[in-house]
Amino acid sequence: MFKIVKKEELSELVTSFEIEAKDIAKKAKAGNFFVLKIHEEGERIPLTIADFDTERGTITTVFQKVGKTTHHLGTLNEGDSISDVIGPLGRHSHIEKFGKVVCVGGGVGIAPIYPIARALKEAGNAVISIIGARAKNLIFWEDKMQRVSDELIITTDDGSYGRKAVVTVPLDELLRENNDIQLIYAIGPAIMMKFVCKTTEKYNVKTIVSLNSIMVDATGMCGACRINVGGKTQFACVDGPEFDGHKVDFDLLMSRQRMYIDEEKVSFERYKKKRGFNTLWKRKNQKRECI
Amino acid sequence: MEEKKPKKRVHMREQVPQVRARNFMEVPYGYTPEEAVEEASRCLSCLNPSCTKGCPVAVDIPSFIKLMKEGKFIEAAWKIKEENALPAVCGRVCPQEIQCESLCLLGKKGEPVAIGNLERFVADYEREKGEIQIPEKPKPTGRKIAIIGSGPGGLTCAADLIKSGHQVTLFEALHKPGGVLMYGIPEFRLPKAIVEKEVDYIKKLGVEVVVNAVIGKLYSFDELFNEYGSDACFIATGAGLPMFLGIPGENLNGIYSANEFLTRANLMKAYLFPEYDTPIKRGKKVAVFGGGNVAMDAARVALRLGAEKVYLIYRRSEDEMPARKAEIHHAHEEGIEFMLLTNPTRFIDDGKGNVCAVECIKMELGEPDQSGRKNPIPIKGSEFQIEIDVGIPALGTRSNPLLVSTLPDLKLNKRGYIMAEEETGMTSKLGVFAGGDIVTGSATVILAMGAGRKAAKAINEYLKWKYWDTRSLSN
Ligand SMILES: Cc1cc2nc3c(=O)[nH]c(=O)nc-3n(C[C@H](O)[C@H](O)[C@H](O)COP(=O)(O)OP(=O)(O)OC[C@H]3O[C@@H](n4cnc5c(N)ncnc54)[C@H](O)[C@@H]3O)c2cc1C
Ligand SMILES: Cc1cc2nc3c(=O)[nH]c(=O)nc-3n(C[C@H](O)[C@H](O)[C@H](O)COP(=O)(O)OP(=O)(O)OC[C@H]3O[C@@H](n4cnc5c(N)ncnc54)[C@H](O)[C@@H]3O)c2cc1C
Ligand code: SF4
Ligand code: SF4
Ligand code: FES
Numbered sequence: 001m002f003k004i005v006k007k008e009e010l011s012e013l014v015t016s017f018e019i020e021a022k023d024i025a026k027k028a029k030a031g032n033f034f035v036l037k038i039h040e041e042g043e044r045i046p047l048t049i050a051d052f053d054t055e056r057g058t059i060t061t062v063f064q065k066v067g068k069t070t071h072h073l074g075t076l077n078e079g080d081s082i083s084d085v086i087g088p089l090g091r092h093s094h095i096e097k098f099g100k101v102v103c104v105g106g107g108v109g110i111a112p113i114y115p116i117a118r119a120l121k122e123a124g125n126a127v128i129s130i131i132g133a134r135a136k137n138l139i140f141w142e143d144k145m146q147r148v149s150d151e152l153i154i155t156t157d158d159g160s161y162g163r164k165a166v167v168t169v170p171l172d173e174l175l176r177e178n179n180d181i182q183l184i185y186a187i188g189p190a191i192m193m194k195f196v197c198k199t200t201e202k203y204n205v206k207t208i209v210s211l212n213s214i215m216v217d218a219t220g221m222c223g224a225c226r227i228n229v230g231g232k233t234q235f236a237c238v239d240g241p242e243f244d245g246h247k248v249d250f251d252l253l254m255s256r257q258r259m260y261i262d263e264e265k266v267s268f269e270r271y272k273k274k275r276g277f278n279t280l281w282k283r284k285n286q287k288r289e290c291i
Numbered sequence: 292m293e294e295k296k297p298k299k300r301v302h303m304r305e306q307v308p309q310v311r312a313r314n315f316m317e318v319p320y321g322y323t324p325e326e327a328v329e330e331a332s333r334c335l336s337c338l339n340p341s342c343t344k345g346c347p348v349a350v351d352i353p354s355f356i357k358l359m360k361e362g363k364f365i366e367a368a369w370k371i372k373e374e375n376a377l378p379a380v381c382g383r384v385c386p387q388e389i390q391c392e393s394l395c396l397l398g399k400k401g402e403p404v405a406i407g408n409l410e411r412f413v414a415d416y417e418r419e420k421g422e423i424q425i426p427e428k429p430k431p432t433g434r435k436i437a438i439i440g441s442g443p444g445g446l447t448c449a450a451d452l453i454k455s456g457h458q459v460t461l462f463e464a465l466h467k468p469g470g471v472l473m474y475g476i477p478e479f480r481l482p483k484a485i486v487e488k489e490v491d492y493i494k495k496l497g498v499e500v501v502v503n504a505v506i507g508k509l510y511s512f513d514e515l516f517n518e519y520g521s522d523a524c525f526i527a528t529g530a531g532l533p534m535f536l537g538i539p540g541e542n543l544n545g546i547y548s549a550n551e552f553l554t555r556a557n558l559m560k561a562y563l564f565p566e567y568d569t570p571i572k573r574g575k576k577v578a579v580f581g582g583g584n585v586a587m588d589a590a591r592v593a594l595r596l597g598a599e600k601v602y603l604i605y606r607r608s609e610d611e612m613p614a615r616k617a618e619i620h621h622a623h624e625e626g627i628e629f630m631l632l633t634n635p636t637r638f639i640d641d642g643k644g645n646v647c648a649v650e651c652i653k654m655e656l657g658e659p660d661q662s663g664r665k666n667p668i669p670i671k672g673s674e675f676q677i678e679i680d681v682g683i684p685a686l687g688t689r690s691n692p693l694l695v696s697t698l699p700d701l702k703l704n705k706r707g708y709i710m711a712e713e714e715t716g717m718t719s720k721l722g723v724f725a726g727g728d729i730v731t732g733s734a735t736v737i738l739a740m741g742a743g744r745k746a747a748k749a750i751n752e753y754l755k756w757k758y759w760d761t762r763s764l765s766n
Contacts, residue, residue, distance in 0.1 A: 023509055023510070024509065027508065027509060037466055041560075041563075041566060041567045041568060042567075042568050043559065043567075043568035043569040043570075044466075044559070044569070068568060069568060083466075084466040084502070084503050085503065086464070086466070086503040086505060087505075087508070087509070088508055088509070089505065089508060216551060216554055216555065216559070216569075217464075217465065217554060219464050219465075219505055219531075219691070219693055220531070220532060220691055220692075220693055221531040221532065221533070221550055221554070221691060222533065222548060222550045222551035222554050223533045223535070223547075223548040223550065223551055224547075224551045226542055227542075228542060233535070233541070233542060238693060252542055252644075255544065255643075255644030256542065256544060256644070258544070258644070259544040259545075259572075260570045260572075263564065263565075263570035264570070266565055267564070267565045267568060267570070270565050
């Protein structure tokens with residue numbers, strides 16, 4: 001059992017947990033993820049290790065409530081425990097001194113981009129960060145990102161905070177104005193990563209993305225997470241999750257992410273019904289739809 | 292004189308095929324005590340029993356059967372457990388027809404004694420009567436052993452070493468111990484409650500089981516030795532990397548490796564979705580590719596998930612199928628449609644990223660290859676398509692590099708499996724032993740157990756002398 005020692009609501013859909021996991025914290029590096037399973041009947045879902053503290057023996061994860069498991073996760077509180085936590089998984093980011101780099105975090109992708117930006121900064125890079133979301137209330141960790149970036153650009157789709165734009169707009173400008181950008185790191189929804197790569201391809205700047213395909217074991221045993229990179233099938237969980245974005249077949253990734261759309265709906269609807277009043281009440285209070 | 296005539300084997304009653312094809316309950320019901328005694332009474336108690344030679348762990352078959360004849364079922368179970376820590380599992384999944392039973396004297400004239408069924412009966416009896424015997428705790432030796440992988444190989448090695456008085460820790464990457472017994476072999480062949488009980492037994496012996504521990508990631512190998520202070524280590528991580536066909540369309544939605552399909556169904560209990568959270572596609576028309584145990588299991592699971600049609604597509608003929616005869620028979624009975632001498636060439640997209648059909652080509656058998664099996668050759672122009680919504684390549688597995696890639700000084704063979712001495716499991720790295728599928732490639736439960744047992748013995752020797760001679764491993 002893994003205890004939640006700290007819970008923070010970062011926005012109405014995004015929650016952060018600090019989880020006691022001493023041994024994982026000791027090994028975690030930027031770019032690693034872990035798998036959790038809430039309880040006996042639960043599914044295994046992967047989440048990025050957004051921060052880790054060796055001394056406290058904890059890892060921090062930031063997750064967005066999208067379906068049954070993440071909503072259920074969001075109902076847990078400080079002091080509650082998660083039955084299984086497995087990690088650190090995946091290859092960690094390759095960090096060195098590149099020079100000038102841009103880190104792009106979209107939506108909940110702001111969380112996983114943070115430890116990478118920090119590691120890049122610590123390695124002596126000049127870090128420009130762009131974080132974006134649909135609206136102001138979905139932006140979080142601005143202060144944390146500020147601390148590890150030489151320059152921080154914030155965008156929102158609706159203009160409620162920062163620049164009214166999608167992340168690729170300032171990114172394109174940066175690339176146009178600076179021909180010394182050595183590397184781009186982009187994490188966010190697949191569609192965002194796809195367009196980031198389209199943007200950076202024009203400037204021929206190497207772009208690393210972190211792929212979030214559907215996973216089961218996350219140890220290379222099942223192949224659920226398979227994706228196509230440079231014409232070759234790869235397993236995101238062990239060969240990645242980071243890949244050269246210019247070689248990734250994003251359309252395949254997105255198609256595979258939709259594989260269980262019907263089942264996810266069934267599961268979520270059933271969950272909401274079971275929780276009944278509770279979720280509805282919350283929803284009304286927060287004036288929003290669950291997804 | 293009547294009794295001298297060899298009696299017929301007592302048949303184990305089963306769920307009827309039409310019924311069982313739609314549920315996940317175990318296929319055979321097991322013997323009643325009367326049936327068990329009757330079947331046991333067929334055994335001739337040979338003085339020089341050949342059956343025992345057919346068992347990779349040399350279970351004392353005549354002795355346990357003799358105890359059964361006397362109605363001493365619990366004692367019979369203990370007898371088996373002297374050699375085999377997992378009788379309820381082996382009684383169910385061992386390929387007895389090519390092992391113990393193949394050498395039974397009675398088999399020369401008629402049907403051999405149903406050794407597997409008897410083994411299964413006494414193990415179940417012992418478990419249900421709650422009279423599991425925990426041997427007395429041996430004197431602690433102060434030695435620590437780390438075992439990586441909790442499949443049959445790791446479990447057996449752990450059970451043996453704990454009995455020698457060592458401190459044994461078993462590390463498992465998944466959230467449940469048992470290896471393939473838990474994630475691969477389906478509920479209707481091996482109920483998971485039985486595996487859990489067997490693991491419990493090993494815990495009761497004093498083995499510490501650490502789940503969610505991906506060795507190579509969470510702990511490095513050197514940490515196991517230096518920080519954790521192991522004196523020796525046994526690697527039994529299995530052969531868990533799925534193989535695909537390498538044909539177009541293989542990444543379409545609806546195409547699963549058998550590993551994924553079975554892991555979802557068994558370990559994650561997706562057949563109980565949405566009671567359990569893990570989803571699985573319930574295909575209406577399912578094609579499984581391959582002819583081994585894994586293919587049979589995948590096909591029979593697909594059927595139980597509600598498929599109208601399940602095709603088993605195999606490029607050779609039925610004689611060449613590596614699956615157990617009993618499982619092929621069960622698959623036929625349940626209505627799996629065998630398409631032999633057929634090979635898939637590509638999967639077809641429905642335009643939305645889902646598989647909607649598979650194109651196959653007919654094969655004919657040519658000359659025998661090195662393995663003695665006739666080589667299938669495609670027949671030009673014989674392509675045809677079948678409609679499917681789920682496709683499952685079950686082509687076997689390869690070595691999973693996750694752990695071994697962190698161990699550069701561990702010698703591997705050409706196929707990526709660990710090189711280990713057959714009799715001891717000794718590897719090229721000091722204090723490290725290995726066995727089971729990670730050494731042999733996909734094999735059987737009992738062979739992995741045999742390897743675990745041999746390694747336990749060798750580890751005991753090693754701890755006495757710390758002697759390491761890897762000459763036999765140089766190739
Ligand atoms: C390496 C990796 C790192 C990730 N890191 C984060 C993170 O830091 N924060 C975060 O909020 N999300 C992260 N995700 C995504 C997260 O795993 C999914 O949002 C979560 O599984 C959704 O589960 P659900 O039951 O709530 O939603 P569902 O309704 O079941 O699914 C919603 C969508 O999530 C995806 N998904 C569903 N099941 C899985 C699964 N088993 N594995 C992967 N994706 C799945 C599918 O695309 C699906 O359409 C990461 C995914 C991967 C692969
Ligand atoms: C579907 C299927 C059906 C089968 N049917 C039969 C049958 O009827 N009869 C029969 O005799 N055999 C059968 N087999 C074969 C048999 O199951 C295997 O030969 C046997 O399980 C091998 O045992 P093992 O101990 O070597 O490894 P496994 O059972 O493969 O167990 C290895 C364990 O190690 C864990 N592991 C891997 N890497 C790490 C790591 N880095 N750190 C920690 N843990 C790790 C894995 O998660 C796994 O739990 C079947 C196999 C399959 C897949
Ligand atoms: S362990 Fe397997 S091979 Fe040995 S006697 Fe039992 S069923 Fe036969
Ligand atoms: S060979 Fe057959 S008859 Fe003889 S002891 Fe073994 S099981 Fe009994
Ligand atoms: S999730 Fe199973 S192989 Fe990647």
